Amino acid sequence: SQQGEEDPQALSIQEGENATMNCSYKTSINNLQWYRQNSGRGLVHLILIRSNEREKHSGRLRVTLDTSKKSSSLLITASRAADTASYFCATGLDYKLSFGAGTTVTVRA
Amino acid sequence: AAGVIQSPRHLIKEKRETATLKCYPIPRHDTVYWYQQGPGQDPQFLISFYEKMQSDKGSIPDRFSAQQFSDYHSELNMSSLELGDSALYFCASSLGPGTSTEAFFGQGTRLTVV
Numbered sequence: 001s002q003q004g005e006e007d008p009q010a011l012s013i014q015e016g017e018n019a020t021m022n023c024s025y026k027t028s029i030n031n032l033q034w035y036r037q038n039s040g041r042g043l044v045h046l047i048l049i050r051s052n053e054r055e056k057h058s059g060r061l062r063v064t065l066d067t068s069k070k071s072s073s074l075l076i077t078a079s080r081a082a083d084t085a086s087y088f089c090a091t092g093l094d095y096k097l098s099f100g101a102g103t104t105v106t107v108r109a
Numbered sequence: 110a111a112g113v114i115q116s117p118r119h120l121i122k123e124k125r126e127t128a129t130l131k132c133y134p135i136p137r138h139d140t141v142y143w144y145q146q147g148p149g150q151d152p153q154f155l156i157s158f159y160e161k162m163q164s165d166k167g168s169i170p171d172r173f174s175a176q177q178f179s180d181y182h183s184e185l186n187m188s189s190l191e192l193g194d195s196a197l198y199f200c201a202s203s204l205g206p207g208t209s210t211e212a213f214f215g216q217g218t219r220l221t222v223v
Contacts, residue, residue, distance in 0.1 A: 030208050043152070043199065043214040088151060092208030095164035097142060097201070099151040 006100040019076040021103040023089035031092045113215035130185040134202030141183040144199040
């Protein structure tokens with residue numbers, strides 16, 4: 001990827017469980033954004049966390065950012081079948097948004 | 110709410126032909142980004158524009174060019190198409206400058222080169 005690694009690469013969980021995925025990056029950032037993508041479809045913006053923020057919540061999503069470790073995590077609580085998708089982190093710096101390799105999440109009913 | 114509009118949604122071209130992809134950003138958004146996503150890959154940054162000027166450039170082949178017009182819409186021109194150019198092409202826009210705010214993506218153009 002252009003920016004770093006996401007782990008795990010794939011995650012399979014039962015409906016109702018929590019899903020956690022991590023993102024590491026290499027450069028300085030203005031912010032870090034998380035996106036969801038269903039197979040072959042568009043990228044849906046989930047949440048943006050700025051470099052001076054440590055944690056942010058949006059509905060069932062919780063994002064953390066540790067700039068000293070150059071890492072971020074996305075937690076999806078009480079997962080649903082509709083959460084099945086690929087999740088990407090993207091670091092924003094100046095006029096470029098750089099994506100990680102993505103985590104494929106499968107939520108089993 | 111208005112979203113980023115890309116056209117066409119699907120495009121089939123033959124090798125060595127030319128393709129033009131269009132992107133209409135969210136109203137008032139002044140920054141536009143273009144990305145290429147191959148099957149099973151993460152989106153690769155191609156180029157960005159802010160206030161109609163090129164602001165950053167990624168792994169965009171010399172056969173590709175892009176511009177942002179006075180109404181802020183953008184076009185990606187791809188010439189001498191190769192089989193390897195087959196991919197999803199996404200456009201995104203943000204209220205800049207640059208990545209200072211959320212970037213929203215269009216539904217993409219699926220380009221197939223045969």
